[in-house]
Amino acid sequence: MANGTAAPTDxxxxxxxxxxxxxxxxYRMLGSSFEAEDAVxxxxxxxxxxxxxxxxxxxxxxxxxxxxxxVCLDMLTAGNKRARPMDLTESTPLAQxxxxxxxxxxxxxxxxxxxxxxxxxxxxxxxxxxxxxxLAFMAALQQLPAKQRAxxxxxxxxxxxxxxxxxxxxxxxxxxxSALQRARATLAERQERGAEAAVSDxxxxxQQKLLDRYVAAFEGYDMTALTALLHEDxxxxxxxxxxxxxxxxxxxxxxxTLGAPCAGSRLVPVQVNGLPGFAQYKPxxxxxxxxxxxxxxxxxxxxxxxxxxxxxxxxxxFPLFDLPLHLEAETDQVEQGA
Numbered sequence: 286m287a288n289g290t291a292a293p294t295d296x297x298x299x300x301x302x303x304x305x306x307x308x309x310x311x312y313r314m315l316g317s318s319f320e321a322e323d324a325v326x327x328x329x330x331x332x333x334x335x336x337x338x339x340x341x342x343x344x345x346x347x348x349x350x351x352x353x354x355x356v357c358l359d360m361l362t363a364g365n366k367r368a369r370p371m372d373l374t375e376s377t378p379l380a381q382x383x384x385x386x387x388x389x390x391x392x393x394x395x396x397x398x399x400x401x402x403x404x405x406x407x408x409x410x411x412x413x414x415x416x417x418x419x420l421a422f423m424a425a426l427q428q429l430p431a432k433q434r435a436x437x438x439x440x441x442x443x444x445x446x447x448x449x450x451x452x453x454x455x456x457x458x459x460x461x462x463s464a465l466q467r468a469r470a471t472l473a474e475r476q477e478r479g480a481e482a483a484v485s486d487x488x489x490x491x492q493q494k495l496l497d498r499y500v501a502a503f504e505g506y507d508m509t510a511l512t513a514l515l516h517e518d519x520x521x522x523x524x525x526x527x528x529x530x531x532x533x534x535x536x537x538x539x540x541x542t543l544g545a546p547c548a549g550s551r552l553v554p555v556q557v558n559g560l561p562g563f564a565q566y567k568p569x570x571x572x573x574x575x576x577x578x579x580x581x582x583x584x585x586x587x588x589x590x591x592x593x594x595x596x597x598x599x600x601x602x603f604p605l606f607d608l609p610l611h612l613e614a615e616t617d618q619v620e621q622g623a
Contacts, residue, residue, distance in 0.1 A: 309401035314357040316367030370529040379535040392524040398556040415559030437468040506548040508537040516589040575612035
């Protein structure tokens with residue numbers, strides 16, 4: 286009997302059970318939070334409309350991944366590769382710093398962990414999932430051709446068998462293995478050029494203390510204390526601007542000149558891209574209280590902050606993280622929305 290006889294509410298429930306993992310897959314493929322959610326919605330609509338043709342030769346999950354892969358490959362035919370500022374330009378000395386924005390579709394976008402990381406009782410599986418959405422890995426993925434990207438994610442992140450990936454992509458096992466080998470080589474080359482963030486899951490005691498010191502230094506706008514927490518080669522980025530800075534002197538110099546209005550900010554913890562992060566609210570001189578300024582994503586290695594990435598399009602990011610668009614003056618902390 287065809288599976289199209291399933292009750293609509295039952296089918297909705299079965300499809301929705303896969304939404305988070307499919308969003309994670311599409312996000313890794315596309316590098317965009319909003320495009321990933323659009324791709325998953327398109328996948329759900331296509332699945333609903335064609336469910337009567339689903340003959341059950343594969344699992345519902347495999348069938349949904351096939352649809353999602355086709356949706357993503359269609360979206361990637363334009364050839365746009367999401368990037369970080371350091372993938373596009375050279376580091377700029379502070380003396381030459383200029384804030385030049387680029388279009389939204391240029392940038393690798395942040396994503397709340399809760400939208401892409403399914404709940405799992407396996408600590409090793411959870412750690413792999415978090416590592417696979419970190420900014421450095423995501424940026425490396427975006428450099429791969431679309432089908433290599435799909436193969437690498439399915440094989441390395443989701444642990445599919447080569448035969449399962451071959452069936453999904455309508456290709457041979459040999460072709461899948463070849464694509465995986467080429468993808469691994471590209472990622473290995475990129476990893477040699479830049480250290481991966483070393484963040485434990487959950488954060489160990491020293492890392493948590495480092496974050497506590499960072500919050501105190503940033504909210505106090507204490508550049509001496511902040512310098513002590515930054516690696517000497519730390520990187521600061523600020524999409525949608527293509528400017529990026531290297532080193533403690535240029536980073537703190539920027540914060541006390543062009544970034545001076547951020548003095549007196551408040552930081553609210555967020556879980557973002559498998560890394561520690563904060564929603565930054567800066568003082569609002571017009572309304573009082575605090576207004577959204579950035580979602581900060583921090584990379585940590587060897588007891589220091591190595592990456593300090595500020596995503597500034599707050600009208601898009603704060604709702605995505607279920608964060609309020611204003612903090613009252615007396616409110617130093619808020620609970621993140623469900």
